[in-house]
Amino acid sequence: MPNLVRLSPESTREAKEGPLFRSVHGVGGQQADVAAARNLLANAGVKGHDGAPLTEAMAFGLAGGVGFLYGVFEYDGTPTMTIVGRNRSMPDSFLEPLFDLAGVEVRISVTSGPAKTRRELDRLLDEEAPAICTVGAGWLD
Template sequence: MTPLVHSDFGTGRHREASLIRHALGSVHDEVLVAGLAGGIGFMYFVFEYAGHPPMPTIVAQAHPQPWVQTALGRLHVPYEATRSAKPRWGRMCAALDDGRPVFCTVDRSRLPWHEGASEMAGADPYTVLVAGYEGPEGETLYVEDGADVPYRIAREEFGAAWTGHRKGHHQMVVPTGPATGEPDLDEAVATTAARLTGPVLGNQFDVNFGFSGMAKFAAQLRDTTTKTGWERRFGTPEAFRVGTGRLYACLEEEWTAPGATRPLYADFLDLAGRPAAASLLRESARYWSELAAMARTADPDSDAAARRALFDACAERVDRSLDLERRAVALL
């Protein structure tokens, strides 16, 4: 058995930023880690699958660049990133024996403490932190994933979740030493600004990212005629319930910190010496949270007029946030 390689657990304001902070011995503030990892972003898609209601998805944090590697790179912390066809249990145990936690990318829906998560969640890379093991060959693992104590899980069960995220190819990221330089705040700020204003993927899907993604979201909320508008896509009670539930989750809970990650990133901008931009983002966060709250409290049996009123009110708040964030980025 190896003892737990760190003693801090639980989530502050952002789950993955907390994992990174703990893996590095809690010597960095969560605000700094989150900002260096990329902070805010915006991605908007509505996924449609046969037999399921439409699934709106907003990622309000930096995306799709991986938070762990990005944060470690800007902290100048050396790390080893590997992928393999099969789980490398020996390599994992060796890292833990050396006192180094192991970041793994898994299928969240296959972790027992995420029972009830949609199978579609497996398509998304979900990072957890292995912090210890029991048994001569690591038959039991201790995994940090946001709770105040690590989860205890059999190696085979964790392996199923690890293998389940097929695109991850059993990825492991292991910090290998102390920082070799000062945190690169300016690069982080510049990259975040570029992500909001310019291309992210370099293909036709860039219209769904950044400020163009926000404008597209507002336009589809207002659209009353085409099949991509919210009025037609979410015009049944089941679709409306799923759509409004997803808006709240995406802006306050999943792949974000509360307030669409804007308050957390505003605190980072204060650290980086950009207080005026930080103030504008805090104001923007208020509108994102208002939108989320309206969606959360919407009556799933709302009639057409009530749905239309909600969609228009949501679009108005997207407009206000978009204006504020454009002004904020201009100050960066």
């Protein structure tokens, strides 16, 4: 059974010190990559056709929405079957149409290792620039 811990508002770091990033107002979501992109757009002031921030469902649809891929692979150490329920199988390329349709210019920075990535991310956070950081599974231990 999972443990659930609830903090009173007074006990959180944010209540004591203020928000970690003053410019960020929305977090959370159902799908990590789409939610991150949707939250980034909402914090940048991007609005939908109704004048409200995009919903996560609208962001998913603008990114291309539902598709289907069924792949069988025969590589050592790789799962033998993959099922994808999006119109593109790779997360980064899935979000490209969303940013294009939202009229947002995206700068993609691919780094060669964790130290360089950390420096770049720290720089962006110091500038309070919106950023999404993705990590290849090969870097996770």
